[in-house]
Amino acid sequence: MTDCLFCKMVTGEIKPAVVYENMFILAFRDIKPQAPTHVLIIPKQHVATLEDLKDKDLAGELLLATQWVARQEGIADSGYRTVINCRDDGGQEIQHLHLHLLGGRRMKWPPG
DSSP: OTTOHHHHHHHTSSOOOEEEEOSSEEEEEOSSOSSSEEEEEEESSOOOSGGGOOOHHHHHHHHHHHHHHHHHTTOTTTOEEEEOOOTTTTTOOSSSOOEEEEESSOOOSSOO
16 A cells, blocks of 8 residues: 555655564554553554454464563563554544554553
């Protein structure tokens, strides 16, 4: 997708603050953080929403990358929140699947 912001990050056209990368996943700091640690974790392959994710291996890569980033950021032991917004009513603003990793403070419930 040539007009997708996150695809442009994957190709290097836009340079995010990368915290993790492998051949399937890119993780970078959110430009509008909602917690002391706020990292977005995306598949490098364009998948528009969680409803469009069909690859079990890619789903596993996404979650394992999240664990790795949480440990690297020092929030794994104290705890963290993961959020995947799906489509308009779910609050998804960019139509490329992404997982929010939030931590570094106590999370409140309900979230929104």
